[in-house]
Amino acid sequence: MKFCSHCGHTVVFEVPTGDDRPRHLCHSCGAIHYVNPRVIVGTLPYLGDQVLLCKRAIEPRYGLWTLPAGFMENGESSEQGALRESWEEARANLRVDDLFSVYDIPHINQVYLIYRGELTDTEFGPGPESLEVELFDEKDIPWQEMAFPVMTETLKHYFNDRAQGQFSLHRGVIKRKL
Amino acid sequence: MKFCSHCGHTVVFEVPTGDDRPRHLCHSCGAIHYVNPRVIVGTLPYLGDQVLLCKRAIEPRYGLWTLPAGFMENGESSEQGALRESWEEARANLRVDDLFSVYDIPHINQVYLIYRGELTDTEFGPGPESLEVELFDEKDIPWQEMAFPVMTETLKHYFNDRAQGQFSLHRGVIKRKL
Ligand SMILES: [Zn+2]
Ligand SMILES: [Zn+2]
Known part of the structure; x- marks a missing residue:
């Protein structure tokens, strides 16, 4: 995952505040893109x-x-x-x-x-x-x-x-x- | 979902060839973005x-x-x-x-x-x-x-x-x- 599916901005892979594992985050729109089984x-x-x-x-x-x-x-x-x-x-x-x-x-x-x-x-x-x-x-x-x-x-x-x-x-x- | 998470291009919502239901498709890179339970x-x-x-x-x-x-x-x-x-x-x-x-x-x-x-x-x-x-x-x-x-x-x-x-x-x- 390279781009935010909500806003098209580049995503980063880091631990969101209050979470315990890295996620794909968009710093432009704030979306957290979870990937689950x-x-x-x-x-x-x-x-x-x-x-x-x-x-x-x-x-x-x-x-x-x-x-x-x-x-x-x-x-x-x-x-x-x-x-x-x-x-x-x-x-x-x-x-x-x-x-x-x-x-x-x-x-x-x-x-x-x-x-x-x-x-x-x-x-x-x-x-x-x-x-x-x-x-x-x-x-x-x-x-x-x-x-x-x-x-x-x-x-x-x-x-x-x-x-x-x-x-x-x-x-x-x-x-x-x- | 508005943008392709692989390439950042705009996605469309339509039935892929050989499929039976609409998916988020990227006509730029060809990705099909499945959403599952x-x-x-x-x-x-x-x-x-x-x-x-x-x-x-x-x-x-x-x-x-x-x-x-x-x-x-x-x-x-x-x-x-x-x-x-x-x-x-x-x-x-x-x-x-x-x-x-x-x-x-x-x-x-x-x-x-x-x-x-x-x-x-x-x-x-x-x-x-x-x-x-x-x-x-x-x-x-x-x-x-x-x-x-x-x-x-x-x-x-x-x-x-x-x-x-x-x-x-x-x-x-x-x-x-x-
Ligand atoms: Zn975004
Ligand atoms: Zn694409």
């Missing part, structure tokens, strides 16, 4: 024993598999956003059972909220950001070709909970790979 | 049968009561942020039991994540954004002087769960009052 909303869509995955048609992680998810938009609830992303990426319609996982990824300033839900039809297919959309049995999940650790974690918890016959909320922190 | 992190601190509330020393809702909470910062997990806010607003130290509530407030573009946890000492007291910090029994909660519906909902679920002897995650959407 973003929320990624998505779903774990299942049908019978199978779960739905999307093969990414965009960077990062082009060609790798993921659950449908994307940035939450203003004006929507996280569940609405998760359903919107499921439609956009996988043309998937589903009925949400519950919130299934909440993951923080502090080093990229993201919070993931993933809802678990059953597909209500089999009319799914790739949206513009997916190459393929497919249902997988647990034994066929492409574990070595998953795009994001947060999705791998979520899937592992799903299959584990399913085996135990009870689903609960899972949360955690995904740390930077060393 | 913000995450509010907080805690429900308890000690024995009592819960900790803060009387707000800032607007909005000056003088009304709330649970300690504030905007999640970049680089922290939601739990870390919740503990940070508890310290900043209430000088409260606590040991987190679990994530307790997840609320969307779409009309103000906020997602609340509230963690439940026991105070580890009684050295709490008002930080700069609080007038008073106090422990309340359920019967003494100032229900008519609560600052935010999301906190009232969270407290009601807490006392209800406690009466039933089992805590679970609560989620919901807070709608605009009509």
Whole structure:
């Protein structure tokens, strides 16, 4: 951030009075430009024993598999956003059972909220950001070709909970790979 | 948003190619300035049968009561942020039991994540954004002087769960009052 989005003046990066960390400040109009983590909303869509995955048609992680998810938009609830992303990426319609996982990824300033839900039809297919959309049995999940650790974690918890016959909320922190 | 924070040029508000909603676009440098919901992190601190509330020393809702909470910062997990806010607003130290509530407030573009946890000492007291910090029994909660519906909902679920002897995650959407 170099310029004030309110007045166009150059911003500085310094600690505002009464604050404890540097922000982008405009000394011309007085605006403080806060930058906060973003929320990624998505779903774990299942049908019978199978779960739905999307093969990414965009960077990062082009060609790798993921659950449908994307940035939450203003004006929507996280569940609405998760359903919107499921439609956009996988043309998937589903009925949400519950919130299934909440993951923080502090080093990229993201919070993931993933809802678990059953597909209500089999009319799914790739949206513009997916190459393929497919249902997988647990034994066929492409574990070595998953795009994001947060999705791998979520899937592992799903299959584990399913085996135990009870689903609960899972949360955690995904740390930077060393 | 009137000016591009990257190059200082005037931005326009229109639908980018391939998108489905208007964004702030810079035709000079090509930047698209996304605006997304913000995450509010907080805690429900308890000690024995009592819960900790803060009387707000800032607007909005000056003088009304709330649970300690504030905007999640970049680089922290939601739990870390919740503990940070508890310290900043209430000088409260606590040991987190679990994530307790997840609320969307779409009309103000906020997602609340509230963690439940026991105070580890009684050295709490008002930080700069609080007038008073106090422990309340359920019967003494100032229900008519609560600052935010999301906190009232969270407290009601807490006392209800406690009466039933089992805590679970609560989620919901807070709608605009009509
Ligand atoms: Zn300015
Ligand atoms: Zn620009």
